[in-house]
Amino acid sequence: MIDKKNSAARNGDKPRGYLERCTAALDQALDEVPAYRAWRQFDLGKSTPIDERYAGLPALTKRDMNVHTPAAFIPSGRLLAEGLKSGEIELVETSGTTEDKVVNVWYQPWWNASELASWALNAHAVKVATGNQREAILANPLNVGFRSELGDLPMEKRRLARFLFLNDLADPLAWTDGYCDRMLRELELFQPVTLEANPSLLSRLCRYALRTGKRAYQPPLIVLTYEYPSFIHRRHMAAVFNAPIMSSYGSTESGYVFSECEHGRFHQNVDYCRVDFLPFRDDFGGPELGKLLVTTFDNPWRSLIRFDVGDVGRLEPKPCPCGRKAGITMALIEGRTANLTITPEGRPVTQAQVDRSLAVISRIDDYELRQTDESSYRLRIVGDTGLDPSTDAQAREVLRKIYGSKARIAVEEAQDLAPGPSGKFQLVKALFPLNHASFLDPRFRPPVPADSAAGGGP
Numbered sequence: 001m002i003d004k005k006n007s008a009a010r011n012g013d014k015p016r017g018y019l020e021r022c023t024a025a026l027d028q029a030l031d032e033v034p035a036y037r038a039w040r041q042f043d044l045g046k047s048t049p050i051d052e053r054y055a056g057l058p059a060l061t062k063r064d065m066n067v068h069t070p071a072a073f074i075p076s077g078r079l080l081a082e083g084l085k086s087g088e089i090e091l092v093e094t095s096g097t098t099e100d101k102v103v104n105v106w107y108q109p110w111w112n113a114s115e116l117a118s119w120a121l122n123a124h125a126v127k128v129a130t131g132n133q134r135e136a137i138l139a140n141p142l143n144v145g146f147r148s149e150l151g152d153l154p155m156e157k158r159r160l161a162r163f164l165f166l167n168d169l170a171d172p173l174a175w176t177d178g179y180c181d182r183m184l185r186e187l188e189l190f191q192p193v194t195l196e197a198n199p200s201l202l203s204r205l206c207r208y209a210l211r212t213g214k215r216a217y218q219p220p221l222i223v224l225t226y227e228y229p230s231f232i233h234r235r236h237m238a239a240v241f242n243a244p245i246m247s248s249y250g251s252t253e254s255g256y257v258f259s260e261c262e263h264g265r266f267h268q269n270v271d272y273c274r275v276d277f278l279p280f281r282d283d284f285g286g287p288e289l290g291k292l293l294v295t296t297f298d299n300p301w302r303s304l305i306r307f308d309v310g311d312v313g314r315l316e317p318k319p320c321p322c323g324r325k326a327g328i329t330m331a332l333i334e335g336r337t338a339n340l341t342i343t344p345e346g347r348p349v350t351q352a353q354v355d356r357s358l359a360v361i362s363r364i365d366d367y368e369l370r371q372t373d374e375s376s377y378r379l380r381i382v383g384d385t386g387l388d389p390s391t392d393a394q395a396r397e398v399l400r401k402i403y404g405s406k407a408r409i410a411v412e413e414a415q416d417l418a419p420g421p422s423g424k425f426q427l428v429k430a431l432f433p434l435n436h437a438s439f440l441d442p443r444f445r446p447p448v449p450a451d452s453a454a455g456g457g458p
């Protein structure tokens with residue numbers, strides 16, 4: 001039996017109307033949306049409690065999404081060609097490796113509403129984020145914004161509506177001191193209410209400010225998104241900015257799913273999505289640790305059911321001091337499934353487990369951990385003082401504690417670290433495929449439909 005306490009944390013408090021919206025989203029998908037035709041055989045029927053109906057269904061992966069056309073996810077009554085012609089929607093391709101790339105039907109009003117609702121989950125954001133506030137964005141132009149090979153677009157060419165995109169260089173290693181000065185100067189000029197940032201990039205700018213003693217304009221709120229925020233990167237931000245920092249989780253496909261509250265827990269954006277939590281096996285970190293599947297509500301142009309966002313979260317069993325109770329509360333989003341590694345015995349290790357431990361070593365400014373085979377790990381670290389014997393010994397000890405005595409650990413110094421092809425940094429990664437489905441508690445493993453791309457589930 002699953003213990004009741006965890007079951008309650010896994011399901012969260014259901015706000016008024018939530019179960020009805022879950023039912024409406026599922027019924028619409030199964031009745032009207034072509035992409036879910038092969039799922040009908042798994043449905044336990046409309047007389048079955050809705051949570052049980054969801055639990056019996058497959059998960060939707062990005063690869064599965066590519067099996068279908070974007071039109072196959074549109075509920076009946078709407079036509080892709082007409083929406084594109086009228087300008088109501090557009091097609092947006094997510095960045096990533098070939099198999100992760102998805103063409104999304106993008107409906108801006110739904111995205112904006114999902115974002116606005118997510119700000120209600122943080123007391124600082126509620127005060128400043130109106131949906132019309134001036135916002136500076138520090139992101140890789142491969143993900144959002146305007147790109148220039150030389151990084152020489154003038155400020156006015158990087159403006160769009162209420163936004164200013166600070167960075168036009170896809171390669172952050174090309175940032176010169178003058179380029180960092182430009183970003184600091186523009187923050188001062190633009191005086192954004194919110195600064196939305198990719199955490200690795202903001203950490204890089206903060207390290208520049210710390211190294212040169214330059215002061216940064218203080219926005220009322222910093223929002224971290226695009227990447228898992230490392231504890232090390234947050235340390236750099238806290239040394240430069242006094243603003244509250246809110247981490248925001250979601251994806252191009254799912255909208256805003258979890259937001260960090262003012263007490264550092266992560267609350268579900270219940271007005272816009274349902275979350276199914278799939279716990280890992282008890283000996284693999286479950287039942288607190290698990291994968292997240294997202295179902296979106298009321299997007300007229302996209303039906304998304306049990307979408308595998310690729311994040312791993314840790315449930316918060318205690319009530320959050322902020323008082324928010326609706327939906328699932330996470331203690332931490334621990335990184336992505338793509339950033340899981342394993343011990344030589346095969347137990348999964350999350351990015352946060354590695355990151356939290358390495359963050360204790362204050363001389364590490366940045367790092368990259370690669371698992372090269374079942375028992376070999378290569379850590380590359382960046383730090384002002386280089387790789388001195390004490391940092392080397394501490395790093396080895398930290399990794400030994402995580403991966404155990406059979407782990408073969410190499411530690412190297414790196415001058416700098418580059419982002420992956422998607423423009424995002426991957427701090428931790430295994431260089432060989434892991435069978436993520438095998439980490440899950442078998443009672444929660446989703447079935448695999450006949451038209452699945454992988455044939456092996458998420």
Ligand SMILES: [Zn+2]
Binds near residue numbers: 262265266320321323
């Ligand atoms: Zn809270």
